[in-house]
Amino acid sequence: MSSTSSVKATSVLDAAQIEQFARDGYVVLPGFLDEALVSRLKREVDRWVDDGLRDRSIASAVDPEANGLPPVMELEMPAHADLIAYPPLMGVLTDVLGPSFVFHHLHSDRQAPTLPGKPWHHDYEQRPQRDRTYAMVHALHYLDGLDPETSSLVVLPGSHHRVAAKDANAHLGTESIDGEQVLDDLPPGSTVLAHSAVFHARRARPEGIGKDRYFVDASYCQTGTRWPPVKPYWRHMLSRGRELGIGGQQWPHLFDEEHFEEFRR
Numbered sequence: 075m076s077s078t079s080s081v082k083a084t085s086v087l088d089a090a091q092i093e094q095f096a097r098d099g100y101v102v103l104p105g106f107l108d109e110a111l112v113s114r115l116k117r118e119v120d121r122w123v124d125d126g127l128r129d130r131s132i133a134s135a136v137d138p139e140a141n142g143l144p145p146v147m148e149l150e151m152p153a154h155a156d157l158i159a160y161p162p163l164m165g166v167l168t169d170v171l172g173p174s175f176v177f178h179h180l181h182s183d184r185q186a187p188t189l190p191g192k193p194w195h196h197d198y199e200q201r202p203q204r205d206r207t208y209a210m211v212h213a214l215h216y217l218d219g220l221d222p223e224t225s226s227l228v229v230l231p232g233s234h235h236r237v238a239a240k241d242a243n244a245h246l247g248t249e250s251i252d253g254e255q256v257l258d259d260l261p262p263g264s265t266v267l268a269h270s271a272v273f274h275a276r277r278a279r280p281e282g283i284g285k286d287r288y289f290v291d292a293s294y295c296q297t298g299t300r301w302p303p304v305k306p307y308w309r310h311m312l313s314r315g316r317e318l319g320i321g322g323q324q325w326p327h328l329f330d331e332e333h334f335e336e337f338r339r
């Protein structure tokens with residue numbers, strides 16, 4: 075088995091946080107990203123949205139025959155590349171995944187105040203859903219944090235232990251579920267590290283929300299199995315990650331292809 079790290083990453087989570095992640099399927103890291111990285115990321119997110127690059131990347135994912143490869147991918151923007159291999163994040167990932175994991179994908183957006191909520195779902199990639207032997211995680215980065223002017227993130231602790239379809243709770247929309255935890259007050263640069271199988275929703279404020287919400291999510295998978303990719307241009311994405319040397323010498327295997335199946339709709 076290949077290892078993504080040739081040097082042991084520094085542990086970041088304490089024992090209680092590692093236990094919480096195993097039990098509940100998420101851990102909240104307030105103010106995790108440093109300020110300079112956050113401001114560089116926000117400038118890149120603005121460019122990504124305002125220059126139509128996000129729309130182009132979606133078009134390339136939806137209809138690759140008509141639209142070809144995206145002209146720019148998120149990981150080709152320097153701050154996003156730095157975020158993917160942000161050393162404290164690599165430490166957190168090593169704490170919960172062990173030393174051998176690969177990058178899966180990243181999405182970046184500036185969500186308008188009018189964006190509706192997103193119904194309960196999980197994001198664990200497996201077809202069909204059959205077990206939780208290997209972990210996949212999503213690092214949900216809230217560049218301006220979460221506050222009364224933004225939608226909240228709602229999670230259902232422990233739900234990653236149950237094998238279920240991604241949309242098994244979608245009929246509930248974004249309604250409250252017994253035992254849910256609402257995350258609606260986080261400082262800038264906060265990250266929620268979630269097991270991808272934990273059910274979660276984005277809940278809009280009933281009274282309406284007032285400002286753009288800068289949101290980047292990046293996912294990573296334990297090695298040892300083959301994961302379904304989510305973008306048809308996944309080989310190109312991984313190959314650019316390798317060419318750009320994201321992760322440097324400490325993470326030479328972060329963009330290895332061998333851990334993925336062929337793309338299927």
Ligand SMILES: O=C(O)CCC(=O)C(=O)O
Pocket residue numbers: 192197214226227274275276289291
């Ligand atoms: O917007 C959020 O806070 C969560 C988004 C989400 O659920 C997702 O991208 O899967």
